[in-house]
Amino acid sequence: MKLGRLNHIGIATPSIQDSIAYYRDVMGATEIHEPFDMPSNGVKVCFVDTPGENGTTGTQIELIEPLGADSPIHGFLAKNPSGGQHHMCYEVPDIHVARAEFEAMGKRVLGDTRIGAHGTLVFFLLPRDMNGILTEIMETPKAGAGH
């Protein structure tokens, strides 16, 4: 495993609409993508870009709001009613190789490898095995595939 780019910080929020207003009006974000539903993951999602060094795109903020009664983030919001940092997502060149490497290290993967919010394959790892952090691993989008 070689540490990949920190693609995004997942931030749970009770209201994506309110969070968009916050990032735009308080923090001054200008690159706020269109929110969309991910029913398969039980969340509504909105990416906010932060600037990287030398004009690159930095780590994104991924706002996630519960979608449906079975959303996996209801529990998090019950404990953190105003929302908060929920997970960290790192890129890897090959998702299947990465999953095999983590499993070989005894790290517990949560569920199947599946399509994530950027349209590439992702999986999640148990926080208890990952230094206390709910960790998402995603395959880097191919150049030109868009974000």
Add this chain to the structure above:
Amino acid sequence: MKLGRLNHIGIATPSIQDSIAYYRDVMGATEIHEPFDMPSNGVKVCFVDTPGENGTTGTQIELIEPLGADSPIHGFLAKNPSGGQHHMCYEVPDIHVARAEFEAMGKRVLGDTRIGAHGTLVFFLLPRDMNGILTEIMETPKAGAGH
């Protein structure tokens, strides 16, 4: 306010030594800086670099371990014994202008503007006013000043 670079994600840990081993051996980090004490802030600190786009330095991970009985992160670790995401730090070009802007918006600043872990001035804002996130604002280090 214009959204600045996401300088680092602060991660509280009961043991910087264990977290360094984790980021090196599990996640494959190669750029791990020397840990140091910040007695003024009640924490021991260690920066881990993540790669940005096109060879730039990405958002860093700032590992923080309690230093002393009065460390402000004892409470966080009592609630999250294995550690977890603690704060997010954004860069601004001028710390005093930024503080005045947040105060004008009614955002509550926690304590004084002070020297942060990168040697430039920083302040923290109340999570309740900042969409649930303990937010650190830091002045961008001058080019050549090092990290």
